[in-house]
Amino acid sequence: MKVCEAAITVEDVTFRYQKRVILDHVSLTIPEGKISLIMGASGSGKSTLSHIASGLLPEEDESLESGEVYVFNQNIRNLTNNRRAEYVTMMFQNPDLQFCMDTLRKEMRFCLENISVPKDEMDSRIERIAEELSVESLLDRKLFTLSGGEKQKAALCCLRVIKSRCIILDEPFANLDSISAMNLISLLKDLRDDFGMTIVAVDHQIDYWKDVFDSIILLGSNGKILSDGITRDTLSSHSSLFIKEGVFFPDYESFKQNRFASSISNDKEIVTLENLVIRRGEESKKDRRRRLKRNKRGIFKLDEADMILINQKSKISFMKGSMTALLGRSGCGKTTLFLSLLKQHSYDGTIEYDGTDIKKIKLKELSNNVGIVFQNPINQFITQNVLEEVKVSIKLWNKTIDSDELDEMALDMLEDYGLRDYKRQSPYLLSQGQMRRLAVLSVLAGGQKVLLLDEPTYGQDRKSTETIMSNLKSKMESDGLTVIFTTHDRKLAASWADSIYELNDKSFINVTEESEGRESFE
Amino acid sequence: MNNLRVERWNPSVKMFTVLLSVILLSFQYKIMVTLGVFLFCLIMMIFFSDARFKSIIKILIPATFAALGMFVMGLYYSKNNSITSMDVSDISSVPYALRAAMSTNLISAAQLGSRILAYAGLGIFFSLTTDEEFFISSLMHQCHLSPKFAYGILAAVHLVPNLGKEYKNAVFAFRTRGIRVGVFSLKPVFAMLVNSIYWSENIAMAMQSKGFSDNESRTYYIEPKVGVYDILLSIAILSLIVFAINSAPI
Known part of the structure; x- marks a missing residue:
C-alpha cells in the first residue's frame, strides 16, 4: 500500500443549508492510520463536516460554496460512489437505517456487488470478514432481530468487506450501552493496529475513546477549527478550551449542582412498583407457538426465562419531587418499564400512581399526569415548526393564556435551550442534539406531575446537558415535579439524581450509596 | 425433487406467462378451461412448490367468497332469461338448489364464478411461488429495471x-x-x-x-438467466390453455 500522509484533506470548505451557513471556510487534515476524533458543541457542524468528508454531501444537485475535499490525494468530486467507497465509507448514528437488505450476508453481498467484486470471490470474502470480526452467528439472522450493538457491528462488517481505507463514524454509540460501545471500540482499535485503517469519529464524549484516540479536532461554531491535533499527552492542557466551548471533558466535575444540594420536598410516594413482572413484547399465542417451534429447531433460542425482562419482587417507590436515575444495559427493559408505566405494555403485579392502581386510571387521565420523552426524539414531534411544538404544550395546560404571552413564553424557553434561532424550522431538520433538546422542552412545557425521560442527554454537549438537567431540577423545586430518567452515563446519574437504581439480572437494585458520585463527593 | 420446484422458474418468464394466461382467459367463457386453470395452479402449488398449504387456504377463502358472490349474481341477473323478483317470489317455496338447477342461468353463473377462481389461482400461484429478491433481480436482468x-x-x-x-x-x-x-x-x-x-x-x-451508484457497472451475486426449460414450460402451459379453449365443450 502506498504510504500516504493525509487520508482526508478538507480545503477551505464553505457549506450552506437553506441559507444558513453551517461550515465557514473550514480546512483540516486527517492523518492516515490514526483514530481521530471530531468534537464540538451541539450545532457546530461536526455531523455536516463528516458527511462532506465522506462525499455524501453536497447531494448530486448541490455544490459546495467554496473549497475542495481530497481523499488519499484524489478529489472526491471526481470519484464515483463505488470508487469512493474503497477510500472512505461512513457508519451512521441510527443502527436501524443503514441496511437495504434483510440479513447481514445479503447486505455484504450488496456491498461487494457495488464495488464490482466477481461473484465467485464474494462468499469467501464474506466468510473471512465474518470470522475476522467474529460475527458468523449474525450472518443469517434477520437484521431487525439484532440488538443495537450487533447492528452497529454488522454495519462495521459491511464497511470492512468493502476494504475501505478510511471509516467515518457519526456518533456511533448513540443508544448503545457501555459494554457494546467498548466492544466496538476495541474492534476499531484492532482495525487501526492490524490493517492501518484510518478512523474518524464524531462524538460528544471522549470517555470511550480516551485510551485509543490519536488526535482530537475541536470545532467551534460554523466548523471553525479551535484546536487541531490534541493528543493523549496534551489533552490535559486543553481542558479550559473544552470547558469554555461547553464540550465534555473527561473527569471534569462539570456539574455544579448536585443531588445533595436539593432536598426531597416531601417524602410522599408518587409512583410505586411491586411484584412487577414485565415480559419481552406482548406474546400472542401464535408467537409463542412459533417461538417454541424455533427453540425445537435450535435457531434463535429464547426460553421462558429469557422472555422476562423485569422481575421485581421488592417494592420500589419514587418519591414526589425527587429525581431518580435508572441504569442498565440497553435492551434490558428500561424503556419497556416506561411503556408499562403508561399502560402501553402489559405487565403482572402492581404499579400505583399516587396511591391508585394505574389499571383503574383512564389512559387520558394518566397521560395528563405522567409525561414521557422518547429515546428517539423523532417520534415525539406533533407539529411542523419548532415554535409551534412548544406552544402546543403550553397552550394545552394554560387554556386561558393570550397569544402574545404565549409567544413570549415559548421564545424564552427556546432561548434557554439554544433553539431560538431555529424557531421557524421544522423539528425534523434539526441536528440530533437539538432534536432531543426540543423533545425534552416540549414535554417540560406541559404541566405533567411525573416525567419519564429515556436517555434525555444523549448526544448533548456539556452545556446543553447542564441546561436540561438544571431546568428539570428547578421545575422539581417550583412545581414538585417528579423525574425518572434512564441513562448510560453513571457520572450524570451520580451528579444529579436523588436516588439511583440499576437494573441487574432482571430486578432493580438501589445503588445510590455505592455510586461513584458519592465517593468523589466525600 | 428439488429440481422440479416452480420457484426455480425464471420469475420474469413466469410473470409473462401468468399475464398472458389472464388475457387468454378474459376472452373465453368455458367453464372447463377456467376450472382447469384453477386446478392446475393448485396442483402446481401443492406438489411442485414450497408454498405452505396454510397460506394457500388463507388467500383462497376470500377468493372463494368472491367467486360465490359472482355465481349468485350470475344466477339471478344474467342477460337472457333473468329471473325477475316476481318469479322468485312465485316459486319461493321451491328449495334453492332446485331453483338454481332449474334456472337456465346456471351455466353463465358458473362461468362468472369459475373465472374469479381462475384469476385468484393464477395470482396466488405467482405470489406464493416467487421469492421477492429473486423476482427483483430477475426484473433487473430480464426486464432492465434500473x-x-x-x-x-x-x-x-x-x-x-x-x-x-x-x-x-x-x-x-x-x-x-x-x-x-x-x-x-x-x-x-x-x-x-x-x-x-x-x-x-x-x-x-x-x-x-457503501458504494452504491445507479450508473456504474456492478456485479451480481444472483444472476437469474432464462433457460430452455423456462421457455418450454411457458409455451407448454400457454398452448395447453389455447388448445383447451378450442376443444372444450363447455
Missing part, C-alpha cells in the same frame, strides 16, 4: 415491518402529549409519513456510502 429502483424497492420492503410500529409510536406520542387521537385521525399518519421520508433519506445515504 438497480436504483430495484434496491429501493427491496429497502422499502424490508422497512415495512417498521411502519406499523411507527404508526403506534406516533399515536402514543400524541396521546402522551395530551392530544386526542381518534381512530380515523390523520395526524399520526402524517407524522409516520414524515418519518418515513427521513428513513428513506438515511438509507439512501447509507447505500451511497
Whole structure:
C-alpha cells in the first residue's frame, strides 16, 4: 500500500443549508492510520463536516460554496460512489437505517456487488470478514432481530468487506450501552493496529475513546477549527478550551449542582412498583407457538426465562419531587418499564400512581399526569415548526393564556435551550442534539406531575446537558415535579439524581450509596 | 425433487406467462378451461412448490367468497332469461338448489364464478411461488429495471415491518402529549409519513456510502438467466390453455 500522509484533506470548505451557513471556510487534515476524533458543541457542524468528508454531501444537485475535499490525494468530486467507497465509507448514528437488505450476508453481498467484486470471490470474502470480526452467528439472522450493538457491528462488517481505507463514524454509540460501545471500540482499535485503517469519529464524549484516540479536532461554531491535533499527552492542557466551548471533558466535575444540594420536598410516594413482572413484547399465542417451534429447531433460542425482562419482587417507590436515575444495559427493559408505566405494555403485579392502581386510571387521565420523552426524539414531534411544538404544550395546560404571552413564553424557553434561532424550522431538520433538546422542552412545557425521560442527554454537549438537567431540577423545586430518567452515563446519574437504581439480572437494585458520585463527593 | 420446484422458474418468464394466461382467459367463457386453470395452479402449488398449504387456504377463502358472490349474481341477473323478483317470489317455496338447477342461468353463473377462481389461482400461484429478491433481480436482468429502483424497492420492503410500529409510536406520542387521537385521525399518519421520508433519506445515504451508484457497472451475486426449460414450460402451459379453449365443450 502506498504510504500516504493525509487520508482526508478538507480545503477551505464553505457549506450552506437553506441559507444558513453551517461550515465557514473550514480546512483540516486527517492523518492516515490514526483514530481521530471530531468534537464540538451541539450545532457546530461536526455531523455536516463528516458527511462532506465522506462525499455524501453536497447531494448530486448541490455544490459546495467554496473549497475542495481530497481523499488519499484524489478529489472526491471526481470519484464515483463505488470508487469512493474503497477510500472512505461512513457508519451512521441510527443502527436501524443503514441496511437495504434483510440479513447481514445479503447486505455484504450488496456491498461487494457495488464495488464490482466477481461473484465467485464474494462468499469467501464474506466468510473471512465474518470470522475476522467474529460475527458468523449474525450472518443469517434477520437484521431487525439484532440488538443495537450487533447492528452497529454488522454495519462495521459491511464497511470492512468493502476494504475501505478510511471509516467515518457519526456518533456511533448513540443508544448503545457501555459494554457494546467498548466492544466496538476495541474492534476499531484492532482495525487501526492490524490493517492501518484510518478512523474518524464524531462524538460528544471522549470517555470511550480516551485510551485509543490519536488526535482530537475541536470545532467551534460554523466548523471553525479551535484546536487541531490534541493528543493523549496534551489533552490535559486543553481542558479550559473544552470547558469554555461547553464540550465534555473527561473527569471534569462539570456539574455544579448536585443531588445533595436539593432536598426531597416531601417524602410522599408518587409512583410505586411491586411484584412487577414485565415480559419481552406482548406474546400472542401464535408467537409463542412459533417461538417454541424455533427453540425445537435450535435457531434463535429464547426460553421462558429469557422472555422476562423485569422481575421485581421488592417494592420500589419514587418519591414526589425527587429525581431518580435508572441504569442498565440497553435492551434490558428500561424503556419497556416506561411503556408499562403508561399502560402501553402489559405487565403482572402492581404499579400505583399516587396511591391508585394505574389499571383503574383512564389512559387520558394518566397521560395528563405522567409525561414521557422518547429515546428517539423523532417520534415525539406533533407539529411542523419548532415554535409551534412548544406552544402546543403550553397552550394545552394554560387554556386561558393570550397569544402574545404565549409567544413570549415559548421564545424564552427556546432561548434557554439554544433553539431560538431555529424557531421557524421544522423539528425534523434539526441536528440530533437539538432534536432531543426540543423533545425534552416540549414535554417540560406541559404541566405533567411525573416525567419519564429515556436517555434525555444523549448526544448533548456539556452545556446543553447542564441546561436540561438544571431546568428539570428547578421545575422539581417550583412545581414538585417528579423525574425518572434512564441513562448510560453513571457520572450524570451520580451528579444529579436523588436516588439511583440499576437494573441487574432482571430486578432493580438501589445503588445510590455505592455510586461513584458519592465517593468523589466525600 | 428439488429440481422440479416452480420457484426455480425464471420469475420474469413466469410473470409473462401468468399475464398472458389472464388475457387468454378474459376472452373465453368455458367453464372447463377456467376450472382447469384453477386446478392446475393448485396442483402446481401443492406438489411442485414450497408454498405452505396454510397460506394457500388463507388467500383462497376470500377468493372463494368472491367467486360465490359472482355465481349468485350470475344466477339471478344474467342477460337472457333473468329471473325477475316476481318469479322468485312465485316459486319461493321451491328449495334453492332446485331453483338454481332449474334456472337456465346456471351455466353463465358458473362461468362468472369459475373465472374469479381462475384469476385468484393464477395470482396466488405467482405470489406464493416467487421469492421477492429473486423476482427483483430477475426484473433487473430480464426486464432492465434500473438497480436504483430495484434496491429501493427491496429497502422499502424490508422497512415495512417498521411502519406499523411507527404508526403506534406516533399515536402514543400524541396521546402522551395530551392530544386526542381518534381512530380515523390523520395526524399520526402524517407524522409516520414524515418519518418515513427521513428513513428513506438515511438509507439512501447509507447505500451511497457503501458504494452504491445507479450508473456504474456492478456485479451480481444472483444472476437469474432464462433457460430452455423456462421457455418450454411457458409455451407448454400457454398452448395447453389455447388448445383447451378450442376443444372444450363447455
